[in-house]
Amino acid sequence: MSDPVTVAQLLDRAETQLAAAHIVCGHGTATPRDEAAAIIYHVMGLQHENPQAYGRRVGADALRRIADLLEVRATRRIPVPYLLGEAWFAGLPFYVDERVLIPRSPFAELITTRFSPWLALPGHPRILEIGTGSGCIAIAAALAFPGSEVVATDVSAAALDVARRNVERHGVAGRVQLVQADGLRGIAGRFDLLLSNPPYVPDGELEDMPPEYAREPRLALAGGADGLALVRRILQDAPRHLQRDGWLAVEVGAGIETLERAFPQVPFLWPEFAHGGDGIAIVSAQDLTAAARQPFDK
Numbered sequence: 186m187s188d189p190v191t192v193a194q195l196l197d198r199a200e201t202q203l204a205a206a207h208i209v210c211g212h213g214t215a216t217p218r219d220e221a222a223a224i225i226y227h228v229m230g231l232q233h234e235n236p237q238a239y240g241r242r243v244g245a246d247a248l249r250r251i252a253d254l255l256e257v258r259a260t261r262r263i264p265v266p267y268l269l270g271e272a273w274f275a276g277l278p279f280y281v282d283e284r285v286l287i288p289r290s291p292f293a294e295l296i297t298t299r300f301s302p303w304l305a306l307p308g309h310p311r312i313l314e315i316g317t318g319s320g321c322i323a324i325a326a327a328l329a330f331p332g333s334e335v336v337a338t339d340v341s342a343a344a345l346d347v348a349r350r351n352v353e354r355h356g357v358a359g360r361v362q363l364v365q366a367d368g369l370r371g372i373a374g375r376f377d378l379l380l381s382n383p384p385y386v387p388d389g390e391l392e393d394m395p396p397e398y399a400r401e402p403r404l405a406l407a408g409g410a411d412g413l414a415l416v417r418r419i420l421q422d423a424p425r426h427l428q429r430d431g432w433l434a435v436e437v438g439a440g441i442e443t444l445e446r447a448f449p450q451v452p453f454l455w456p457e458f459a460h461g462g463d464g465i466a467i468v469s470a471q472d473l474t475a476a477a478r479q480p481f482d483k
């Protein structure tokens with residue numbers, strides 16, 4: 186790239202470079218242009234909402250650093266948030282690296298709208314998140330519900346190290362407790378809300394995923410034969426961990442029909458999202474408990 190160049194010119198070139206490399210977007214960005222912008226704005230410390238940013242000249246150091254990042258993104262297919270060490274979720278920045286899934290769940294929208302109109306919580310809810318990864322859901326929930334107490338679990342000690350860093354970054358260590366646990370095993374007490382974005386990719390689909398996804402921990406994606414291995418355990422164990430008026434919200438992504446077929450007796454709600462995504466099932470503790478009196482699926 187020849188110098189000098191404006192942000193607008195660099196953005197066009199970078200977009201062309203990434204599109205030509207056939208990168209796959211899906212880690213918080215939708216297009217090669219979004220990815221190019223994420224890299225350029227991050228390196229230059231620019232705000233996306235700043236209308237003057239387009240006309241800024243890119244200095245030689247920034248240009249070199251951006252060129253390096255674009256090259257790595259294009260050739261090694263590393264998702265941008267891992268390259269920058271940062272992902273955004275529910276309007277908040279989170280440190281990420283290859284020990285955790287890159288935050289992208291539609292839970293962000295449910296949390297920022299405080300789950301309205303889908304469910305209502307008491308003033309100071311106790312919230313449990315299973316499979317916290319970077320901690321994004323637990324931390325965003327703690328901030329959306331200022332008087333809440335949150336327990337966030339993960340089976341991966343490495344993921345919990347990342348979550349700890351984010352809990353400290355957002356100043357919620359007093360209200361978000363991180364616990365290493367397998368599903369609900371060893372978790373004590375009852376909660377008003379149980380949240381989980383568990384691994385739910387069916388094993389047979391893992392190998393067909395684009396190279397970007399192979400950078401993420403397999404443990405964060407692999408959901409067993411039909412994708413529901415951990416989801417089944419959560420549904421079965423949840424009634425013992427929920428308050429009578431509590432709620433469960435669990436993400437299954439493209440597994441909506443599989444879940445409906447596996448648990449026909451459970452009246453799941455399926456929120457629609459203004460900002461994209463789907464596949465989060467919501468059910469009340471009472472409906473889940475009533476359904477559990479009938480035999481759950483094989």
Ligand SMILES: C[S@@+](CC[C@H](N)C(=O)[O-])C[C@H]1O[C@@H](n2cnc3c(N)ncnc32)[C@H](O)[C@@H]1O
Nearest residue numbers: 288316317318339340341367368382383384405
């Ligand atoms: C899809 S990722 C979600 C991460 C984060 N909550 C998010 O939404 O970005 C699933 C997480 O569940 C964790 N996990 C996998 N199996 C688990 C289990 N049996 N018990 C608890 N956590 C588990 C993984 O380590 C991973 O961090």
